Amino acid sequence: MSHPERDTRLSIVDAAERHFREIGYQKTTVADIAKSLRMSPANVYRFFESKKAINEAVLARYKGELEAVLRGIADGPGSAAFRLREMLLAANRINEARFADQVRMQEMVCAAMEESWDAIIGHIERFDAVLRHVVAQGVETAEFRAVDPGAATRCIRTAMIRFHHPLLMAQCERMPGPTIGEMIDFLMAGLLRERP
Amino acid sequence: MSHPERDTRLSIVDAAERHFREIGYQKTTVADIAKSLRMSPANVYRFFESKKAINEAVLARYKGELEAVLRGIADGPGSAAFRLREMLLAANRINEARFADQVRMQEMVCAAMEESWDAIIGHIERFDAVLRHVVAQGVETAEFRAVDPGAATRCIRTAMIRFHHPLLMAQCERMPGPTIGEMIDFLMAGLLRERP
Numbered sequence: 371m372s373h374p375e376r377d378t379r380l381s382i383v384d385a386a387e388r389h390f391r392e393i394g395y396q397k398t399t400v401a402d403i404a405k406s407l408r409m410s411p412a413n414v415y416r417f418f419e420s421k422k423a424i425n426e427a428v429l430a431r432y433k434g435e436l437e438a439v440l441r442g443i444a445d446g447p448g449s450a451a452f453r454l455r456e457m458l459l460a461a462n463r464i465n466e467a468r469f470a471d472q473v474r475m476q477e478m479v480c481a482a483m484e485e486s487w488d489a490i491i492g493h494i495e496r497f498d499a500v501l502r503h504v505v506a507q508g509v510e511t512a513e514f515r516a517v518d519p520g521a522a523t524r525c526i527r528t529a530m531i532r533f534h535h536p537l538l539m540a541q542c543e544r545m546p547g548p549t550i551g552e553m554i555d556f557l558m559a560g561l562l563r564e565r566p
Numbered sequence: 567m568s569h570p571e572r573d574t575r576l577s578i579v580d581a582a583e584r585h586f587r588e589i590g591y592q593k594t595t596v597a598d599i600a601k602s603l604r605m606s607p608a609n610v611y612r613f614f615e616s617k618k619a620i621n622e623a624v625l626a627r628y629k630g631e632l633e634a635v636l637r638g639i640a641d642g643p644g645s646a647a648f649r650l651r652e653m654l655l656a657a658n659r660i661n662e663a664r665f666a667d668q669v670r671m672q673e674m675v676c677a678a679m680e681e682s683w684d685a686i687i688g689h690i691e692r693f694d695a696v697l698r699h700v701v702a703q704g705v706e707t708a709e710f711r712a713v714d715p716g717a718a719t720r721c722i723r724t725a726m727i728r729f730h731h732p733l734l735m736a737q738c739e740r741m742p743g744p745t746i747g748e749m750i751d752f753l754m755a756g757l758l759r760e761r762p
Contacts, residue, residue: 487740494742515755524744525752529725531734538727538734544683546690548720556721559711560756 386424450508469536479536646704665732675732
């Protein structure tokens with residue numbers, strides 16, 4: 371893609387994000403997005419085949435930011451347990467700031483869950499990959515028990531769903547505990563070797 | 567409540583359940599339920615102040631059945647780990663049979679989540695109580711580590727939400743693993759004392 375084309379693509383994603391946040395995903399049309407950019411809808415369609423594809427690009431950007439933070443922690447200093455804990459906290463913090471109490475943002479996630487399942491699976495697989503990398507390091511250095519890193523990662527991700535899933539975070543707020551700290555401690559107890 | 571009154575109450579709950587399952591919660595009116603029993607709506611309102619209250623009674627019956635199964639396992643034979651595992655599997659099996667792929671049943675749960683949060687909290691608290699009883703026994707006999715039974719129970723219940731929550735079971739089916747068996751094994755590793 372040439373520079374001007376990349377710039378146009380980016381400004382479409384920016385305009386769409388603004389509309390989805392302010393007006394809502396369902397109420398926004400491709401014509402609205404085009405109009406705000408003083409563009410024809412046909413020009414938008416040169417870059418994105420549907421509103422669904424634009425939503426995927428908006429969400430891909432959010433997910434890309436989260437994944438970059440997680441990779442930064444994974445590649446940073448500290449024990450495997452420390453980095454795993456920081457990653458699980460960061461995913462909660464970033465998704466909470468972005469989605470909790472933000473009905474419009476949740477609408478975008480709902481639409482993606484209905485229309486863009488492959489994109490969601492892609493995100494889950496990248497999330498798992500960065501977690502698994504740290505779990506595998508902890509197993510290699512015998513900081514963790516000899517668990518299967520793939521299975522342990524899927525269990526940790528699933529156990530944390532109430533703290534990471536953009537829609538559940540809000541729904542579960544009124545449920546009786548645990549705190550995210552208690553939950554991570556509990557999961558770590560299953561990973562760490564017992565101290566004599 | 568006298569016998570005839572109890573019978574009337576029960577037949578209202580039965581009729582409502584049939585309607586909710588077949589026509590859906592939203593589309594069913596109190597008048598429909600009354601009509602199917604050859605009763606006046608006013609007579610139904612003598613027993614239930616609203617459709618919401620009838621839904622709570624239908625769901626309370628389901629939850630009562632599940633809770634009785636869990637209490638039976640808790641009070642039955644076997645190690646704490648065995649009984650805990652059986653309880654987590656039973657809750658999945660019973661909710662899966664009742665709610666998975668049953669859009670009408672899920673509609674009843676959705677309505678309860680919006681209108682009857684106290685009833686849901688009540689169920690969660692009873693679910694926690696029966697789990698906590700077994701976790702505490704495992705701690706007392708030193709089968710489990712010296713965890714706080716209350717906190718550990720809340721973590722287990724939250725970690726299992728993808729396998730127990732009537733709405734998530736269906737949504738999460740297409741997500742990459744773990745199996746319920748892998749998940750329970752992972753949680754048990756955090757509870758059980760390490761064998762030398």
